[in-house]
Amino acid sequence: MATATAPKAPAADRGTPLVELRDMSIAFGGIKAVDHANVDLYPGEVMGLLGHNGAGKSTLIKILSGAYKRDTGSIIINGEEVTIANPRDAKKHGIETIYQTLALADNVDAAANLYLGRELLTSWGTLDDVAMEASARKVMGRLNPNFRRFKEPVKLLSGGQRQSVAIARAILFNARILVMDEPTAALGPQETSQVGELIQQLKQDGIGIFLIEHDIHNVFELCDRVCVMKNGQVVGTANVSDVSKDEVLGMIIAGKCPPGATPGLGAANL
């Protein structure tokens, strides 16, 4: 319950942010993977996290989803500081994550993966596989209508099918905050546009989305704001309407913060 510091968000007053990551740091050995980063996210907004490989984007969101323990910093959800020590805590706060590696249990089927850790039970306390399969068919039908391989272990599925299982798992439980680490990496053009539609739909439901994405065109199409990271530090944060694609690329490559963006710690002094 630390008293609020000066507001950092460049966006118009939209009330309290859904998530604030304040002063986050984490080091592995001597390497500062994330170095005093500040990021926030409002309801119904897509925040793009950009940067080179190794810039610290994935690490930062893994702290939010409970996979890593931060060294310093605080996580504030709806104005209240919360403790997230493991993935279970994150899920309790409505944070769902689609990991870059998908994090699927390869040897069980799609329904088992969708409900992993939150299985539906019968009144006898046993697994209700039939009910889980039924709802898996429903949600997969929405995401990927051609999907029919419900009985097979997910390791036998194609990359795109596996990706849709991972996405379905994240949206199945009414997340408030969605973290997507390169959700379209394994998808073809048609499925990519389906994910785009899905993101629009989720935004309208008031869900906040962190999106890690390398394709600059997708970023400008899908995101409301972008936050660029370099060497673990935030270069700057900007509304996509206030910056050009070239300026964002400049932030990613050179760490040069354009006038339209709010500079962070990592902004190069030119």
Next chain:
Amino acid sequence: MSGNSETTTTAPATTPAKAGGVNAVEGPFTRFLRATEIDARLLGMIGALILIWTGFHLYGEIVNGIGFFLTPRNLWNLSVQTSSIGIMATGMVLVIVTRHIDLSVGSMLGFCAMVMAITQVWILPEYLGLGHPLIWIIAIVVGIVTGAIIGAFHGWLIAYRGIPAFIVTLGGLLAWRGMAFLLARGETISPVDSTFALLGGGPYGAIGSFWSWVIGVVCCIGIVVVILTGRKQRQRFEFPLRPVWAEWMLGVVGCGLILGFVMLVNSYPWPVGIVRQYAAANNITVPEDGLFISHGFAIPVLIMIAVGIFMTFLTTRTRFGRYVFAIGGNPEAAELAGINTRWVTLKIFALMGALVGLSAVVASARLNSATNNLGTLDELYVIAAAVIGGTSLSGGVGTIYGAILGALVMQSLQTGMVLIGFDAAIQQVVVGSVLVAAVWLDTIYRKRAN
């Protein structure tokens, strides 16, 4: 089989969307497996078993003039001998599925047996009096709890202290054997409580023909109920159903196997000496041509079957089982999905320990004593049974029925070699080679399947 499949593809292609998921080209054998949802590996194991059984029988008949293998007496004994390893193998499946190993089960078995023997022979008679009806129950509980505590301790070291399971249980292999020795200064403790001894089998440790039929019929009803409720559930959600002929076939074959097993154990009579003893004790006059009293199911076999059913239920129908397999498939993903993987690991080893305790009951009851070297090398037979039964050492794959069948295969080999007069050295060579060959075949099978 693949020759046939080419002709079936001439049918007009269905919508491309439908063909995308399932292979449209498949032979009748594949179709059969798909319809009945029978694992090809299961059929392979049953085939191997039939081969071993008839092979030993024929060898005996041709070389020694008489085959002993396919007699009720031998098969009944085989079932009893399989129990101890079979019970432990069901737990080893979970351990190996989560990419761990437990090398300490043999030593733990020796230790648990010693603890139980001391409890029922040295301690309890002092307080309750010799032959008190509670003694055997308390002894069993003590044995199972001892096993569970040791297992939980191993699990804690592995899950919460990060020591590899191989090392923890290798240490356990030595430590618990030594502890068993220390407990009784190396003495053999015998005889155990007379009720306790029944759990090891023998003429009195079997349930007779009437109750065997009762159990057989109950199991058949169980199979029918499972098939019917499964079908109803799938109908409720309008999922694709198994063809009706496949349901019938599963039911008929399942019930047939069970009733056949009942007939088999009922056709093995008590030995003449035991019958005379029993008749004298109960004032029955034995007719001229002898009295036919069936053994029926041996109690240790029933224990193994009950454990098998319980463990199958645990692995396929509960959260715990689902987590075990998910951890085996991808430990990191399981953790990220919010599963408390350490706690599950600890529980797996505790369960393994409890099963070792139960197995120690069977093993020491069968021997009517606890010796210091009881269970020596059992860890290798247990691991071999699980692996021959299709449990993958790289994790994530394994079945309970497979492990029990694996134990049966191992025991069949040993029994068979004893019956035809191979000496111990050759037996070891054969069992070792079979283990390696089985895993090799399994590797080939898996490569093909992918």
